[in-house]
Amino acid sequence: MRDVSEIETLDRLDAIEECDRRGWTDGLPVVPPTEDRVDALLRVVDLPAEAIVAKLPMRDRTVTAARAAANSVMAGCRPEYFPVVLAVLDALMERADVVHEISGATNAPGLLILVNGPVRERLGVNCRGNLLSPGVRANMTIARAIRLIFMNVFEARPGRLDRGTLGESCKHGLCFGEDEEASPWTPLHTDLGFASTDSTVMVASVQSPQLANSRFGHTGESILLNFADVMANSGIANMWARSQWWVVIGPEHRAMLQRDGWTKPAIKAFLAERARRSLADLKRMGVARGAPEAGDEERRVHAAAAPEDIFVVAAGGEGGAYSAIIKGYTGFRAVTKKIEETR
Amino acid sequence: MTEHTVRLIDPTGGAMPRHELTLAPRPGALGGLTFGLLDNGKANSDAFLTELALALGVSGDAMVLFRKGGASHPPEPDIVEAIKRRCDVVVTGVGD
Numbered sequence: 001m002r003d004v005s006e007i008e009t010l011d012r013l014d015a016i017e018e019c020d021r022r023g024w025t026d027g028l029p030v031v032p033p034t035e036d037r038v039d040a041l042l043r044v045v046d047l048p049a050e051a052i053v054a055k056l057p058m059r060d061r062t063v064t065a066a067r068a069a070a071n072s073v074m075a076g077c078r079p080e081y082f083p084v085v086l087a088v089l090d091a092l093m094e095r096a097d098v099v100h101e102i103s104g105a106t107n108a109p110g111l112l113i114l115v116n117g118p119v120r121e122r123l124g125v126n127c128r129g130n131l132l133s134p135g136v137r138a139n140m141t142i143a144r145a146i147r148l149i150f151m152n153v154f155e156a157r158p159g160r161l162d163r164g165t166l167g168e169s170c171k172h173g174l175c176f177g178e179d180e181e182a183s184p185w186t187p188l189h190t191d192l193g194f195a196s197t198d199s200t201v202m203v204a205s206v207q208s209p210q211l212a213n214s215r216f217g218h219t220g221e222s223i224l225l226n227f228a229d230v231m232a233n234s235g236i237a238n239m240w241a242r243s244q245w246w247v248v249i250g251p252e253h254r255a256m257l258q259r260d261g262w263t264k265p266a267i268k269a270f271l272a273e274r275a276r277r278s279l280a281d282l283k284r285m286g287v288a289r290g291a292p293e294a295g296d297e298e299r300r301v302h303a304a305a306a307p308e309d310i311f312v313v314a315a316g317g318e319g320g321a322y323s324a325i326i327k328g329y330t331g332f333r334a335v336t337k338k339i340e341e342t343r
Numbered sequence: 344m345t346e347h348t349v350r351l352i353d354p355t356g357g358a359m360p361r362h363e364l365t366l367a368p369r370p371g372a373l374g375g376l377t378f379g380l381l382d383n384g385k386a387n388s389d390a391f392l393t394e395l396a397l398a399l400g401v402s403g404d405a406m407v408l409f410r411k412g413g414a415s416h417p418p419e420p421d422i423v424e425a426i427k428r429r430c431d432v433v434v435t436g437v438g439d
Contacts, residue, residue, distance in 0.1 A: 003352065003353035003356070003357060004350050004351070004352060004353070005350070005351045005353060006348055006349070006350050006351075007348070007349050007351065008346055008347070008348055008349075009346065009347055009349060011347075012347050012349055015349045015351065018349075018351070019351070024354055024355065032349065032351055033351050033352045033354055034349060034350060034351060034352070035350045035351075035352060038352045058416065061356065062356060063356070064356070066352055067352075067353075067354055067355070067356050069352070070351075070352040070353070070354035071354045074354060097415075097416060100415060100416070101413070101414075101415035101416075104415065105415070106439045148354065149354075152354045152355040152356075153354070153355060153356050289386065
């Protein structure tokens, strides 16, 4: 199952253009997936090239270890990143039929890849400054590898099977780590039953983050009211009831919440209750069906169905009192997998 | 300059598998036929398809409405079998 192309060139860097000519890229130049580079990734996980690591039965498409490695090389992954890429594929394969949906949807959601555990430090996964920005190799290339697998193996190419309309700026992938060391709360993966010494990835389909910048309030509650208001943004309110939420809390906000005694469960309960709009409001904007009726002004529609649908994550850089709210696209709800170093 | 051979691993897995399909023969007219409407579950899909059938002159009692489980997926096998068993023609294809 290893397909090898040989190209003759006077300049090895011409292979970069050859990859573009063959339609293998995401619009940016890629690292040519040479045999030696691909083999280096396969050796890290001790997998044969033809091992199957993911399948989309709906499209009759199979990801072999070699194809996953080739796309990871093209993305710019170092060999030691490859176990994380495979863990993301493991998570996606929990619901392969939904992968089919989210990779073609008109909404065009991105993928959240949230990393916990010791792997963050070992690979240099950014958990702090410019958390959601481009700039750190591990964050950028792990996400990009998955995007390239979607485009190249799953044929999720814009205008063909990918029918995204306005698209999402986070569709290149949103990979970052939780800042467990600076968090006043328990790490997210331990809340889900993993050991603190486990390295994990949480994967979900998401919309692009929105910033929350409460910088003048004096209480933790003022910060949470800001978060609730951001969550109540009507942009895609018609999918609220089934959405999960990631509340990524930056250092200044964490400090004030900790000072005022806010625990994770209390934060989640507060936001589940307060992030809401009236049904009349939503109907007037056309994000809920029908014309406003008597009583709709008092009927509350909540952004999160329950506190359990809200994840509190400690991450981000200091100096500016920012946090970020990430809304889940209802298709692929969060799946968390342990990162296995070898297979 | 020396020519180099660069061996690249194909990251795509080859071309999309192709399945040979033929279209069913078209009926000459719709009179007397049972008309299946396959609703994909999107908002107003059922209303749109019903209006379409009425616009084609299909009477209400000649229509059979089916609804598949998800917009992104093919209809379930039992729905496909029911359509084949009960209908002479079927219309689907509502977008978002």
